[in-house]
Amino acid sequence: MVKAKKYILHQHFSGLPKESDLKLVEEELPDLKDGEFLSEAVYLSVDPYMRAYEPRLKLGTVFIGSQxxxxxxxxxxxxxxxxxVVGQFGWRSHTITSEEEAKDPELSIRILPDFGKLPLSLGLGVLGMPGNTAYFGFLEICKPKEGETVVVSGAAGAVGSLVGQIAKIKGCKVIGIAGDDEKGKWLVNELGFDHFINYKKPNLARDLAKCAPNGVDCYFDNVGGEISSTVLSQMNQYGRVSVCGAIVGYNSDLSTLPKATITQGFIVFKQLKIEGFVVIRWRDRWMEGIDQNLKWISEGKLKYKETVTEGFENMFKAFVDMLQGGNIGKAVVKV
Structure with missing residues (x-):
């Protein structure tokens, strides 16, 4: 008899999640039936979307996430x-899944592709959902052209750091926005971003104008709020905006959402195209993104970084650290 550990949602989050909001419990798993398989977690993912999706979850359910x-x-x-296998098993150590359940597109269960000598954990990062978020969300929506100026917010995260590199591969000038100078050094010195702006320092608008004197053509938005209002104000005619997330408001409820400068004037007079997306839109092309990102890694054109937390019991710590910007690149937990 296998004993599984799992984190269940004990109470809904209010502001920054508290450890008491989740409860770590054990359960005994039954013997396998025909067509079923038992999987043991090796790496688990923590991602910003988990905070945004939490209000939709029912109390008592296993907290969401891929592993x-x-x-x-x-x-x-x-x-x-x-x-x-990689899939949306949630925050649990062991899982029994049937072949029928594995077909559920919401679970997104797949045999992990062969990455050669690369770490398995990349299946949760550059060679998984974040990698495809960057690949499809940027290329399909922004449709960058060589020589254009691209701004990426949340630039040192799992998705933003890849978007900037893909933009460089496509011959663009890239400006990354993040909240830490050490992250900025990594973006510029290691990943090849042209400029870095620390949004925590005063006068983001002035700094952006210096970095992009001819305006911004494409904006990949991970954060929302006043940062995004500032970028939209400096976009060129017919600029394109890919909205991936709005992490600035994830720890707020509807009554306390951050206030930001109104953007409709910029959108109208600059005739901007703004489109939000969820990456499973490209489910039928999933391996296209993974194969291309793998090729770029092998060619030395795409670099990755992971922030690894050891121990299943440290899932919550890794989650909150990520929400507070403590990670560089992809945040994962190694069991």
């Missing part, structure tokens, strides 16, 4: 022992 897991027992030919 890479190793199949340790199986009565399924499709999912044999010792294979690794």
């Amino acid at each position: 890479i897991a190793k199949i340790t027992e199986s009565k399924s030919k499709q999912y044999p022992v010792d294979k690794y």
Whole structure:
């Protein structure tokens, strides 16, 4: 009999999540039935979207999230022992899944592709959902052209750091916005961003105008709020904006959302195209993004960084650290 650990939602978050909002419990898993397989978590992901989706969850349910897991027992030919799978198993140590359940697009369960000598954990980052978020969300919506100026907010995160590099691959000038000078050094010196702006320092508008004297053509928005209002104010005619997230407001409820400068005037007179997206829109092209990002890594054109927290019992700590900007690149938990 296998004992599984899982984090269940005990009470809904109010502001920054508290450890008492989740409860770590154990359960005994039953024996496998035909067509089922047992997987054991190896790496788990923590991502900003989890905070945004939390209000939709029912109390008592397993907290959401993707993981890479190793199949340790199986009565399924499709999912044999010792294979690794990636999917939306949530914050749990062991999971029994049936072949029928694995077909559910919401679970997004796949056999992990062969990454060669690269770490398995990249299946939660550059070679997984964040990588495809950057690949499709930037290229399909912004449609960058060589020589254009691209601004990325949340630039040192799992998605933003990849968007900026893809923009450089496409021949663009790239400006990254983040809240820490050390992150800025990494963006410019390691990843090849042309400029970095620390939004915590005064006069973001002035600094952006210096970095982009000819205006901004494409904006990949991970944060929302006043940062995004400032960028929109300096965009060129027919600029394109890809809205990936709004982390500045994730810890607020509807009555306390951050106030920001009105943007409709900029949108109208600059004739901007603004489009939000959820990456599963490109589910039928999923491997296209992974294969291309893998190729760029092998060619030395795409670099990645992971912030790894050890221990399943430290899931919550890793989650809150990520929400407060403590990670560089992708935040993962190694079991």
